[in-house]
Amino acid sequence: MVPASYYILLSALLFTLGVVGVITRRNALVLFMSVELMLNSANLALVTFAMARQDVAGQMVVFFVIVVAAAEVAVGLALLVAIFRTKHTTDVDEIHTLNG
Amino acid sequence: MELIIFLITAAVAVAGAVAMLLSPNAIHSAIFLLINFVAISVLYVLLYAPFLFVIQLIVYAGAIIVLFLFVVMLLGAERAEDTRERFAWQRPLGLTLAAILLGLIGYIALRNPPSGAAVADQHFAAPERIAEALFTTYLLPFEITAVLLLAAIVGVVVLHMSGNQRTENQEPRTEN
Numbered sequence: 378m379v380p381a382s383y384y385i386l387l388s389a390l391l392f393t394l395g396v397v398g399v400i401t402r403r404n405a406l407v408l409f410m411s412v413e414l415m416l417n418s419a420n421l422a423l424v425t426f427a428m429a430r431q432d433v434a435g436q437m438v439v440f441f442v443i444v445v446a447a448a449e450v451a452v453g454l455a456l457l458v459a460i461f462r463t464k465h466t467t468d469v470d471e472i473h474t475l476n477g
Numbered sequence: 478m479e480l481i482i483f484l485i486t487a488a489v490a491v492a493g494a495v496a497m498l499l500s501p502n503a504i505h506s507a508i509f510l511l512i513n514f515v516a517i518s519v520l521y522v523l524l525y526a527p528f529l530f531v532i533q534l535i536v537y538a539g540a541i542i543v544l545f546l547f548v549v550m551l552l553g554a555e556r557a558e559d560t561r562e563r564f565a566w567q568r569p570l571g572l573t574l575a576a577i578l579l580g581l582i583g584y585i586a587l588r589n590p591p592s593g594a595a596v597a598d599q600h601f602a603a604p605e606r607i608a609e610a611l612f613t614t615y616l617l618p619f620e621i622t623a624v625l626l627l628a629a630i631v632g633v634v635v636l637h638m639s640g641n642q643r644t645e646n647q648e649p650r651t652e653n
Contacts, residue, residue: 389582394494400571448629455633
């Protein structure tokens with residue numbers, strides 16, 4: 378039996394790696410992947426708590442998070458394609474039209 | 478035995494995440510993210526969540542990664558970061574802040590560990606139980622997700638259509 382705190386620590390580590398990706402990478406696609414990594418680490422923590430409490434509610438939340446993540450990726454990637462059509466780049470440092 | 482499986486899977490998950498961050502090619506990043514998702518789905522099996530294991534594989538490892546790969550190849554944006562860094566201090570500052578964040582989360586998680594180590598019922602989250610909860614207690618959120626997905630579909634179609642119309646409208650103007 379693996380202690381639940383191990384899972385929580387792994388989840389924290391994965392979340393931090395996702396944060397590092399969002400901060401340091403500049404390719405908008407890799408930024409999106411890092412956001413997905415953070416969502417997944419939060420899901421892992423939720424499933425761990427569901428197991429520790431013997432309650433199915435935590436897994437329900439994960440189910441809804443996955444649905445929202447799927448919708449978010451579809452819309453986000455469509456936005457990226459639309460931006461790429463006009464700017465011809467996915468580097469977030471190059472997209473600064475609103476920067477006064 | 479379970480601990481060994483957990484350690485191997487956790488190592489694979491972390492290695493996949495780190496490799497995703499370090500690889501300069503976006504396609505390689507997507508493949509490493511796929512490895513990470515599969516490792517997390519194995520952890521769901523260890524946590525007695527068979528339904529989420531399947532959903533994770535189908536939705537994340539299947540649909541989302543394929544969508545990422547498709548867009549990366551469509552845009553040809555594998556190497557969008559060959560240009561120089563705009564801010565030299567961005568990377569060290571980000572790593573420092575991330576280390577602080579990890580320390581904080583780890584401290585809180587270890588100070589208040591979730592109790593209930595002994596599993597009384599291994600089938601507390603069998604697919605039948607999930608379905609029962611989904612169609613009774615969580616019926617309204619379930620219906621709302623249907624609306625959300627419909628809104629996402631309509632949004633994507635509208636985004637694509639408006640881009641096409643703009644180019645169609647611009648062409649005659651430039652000709653005249």
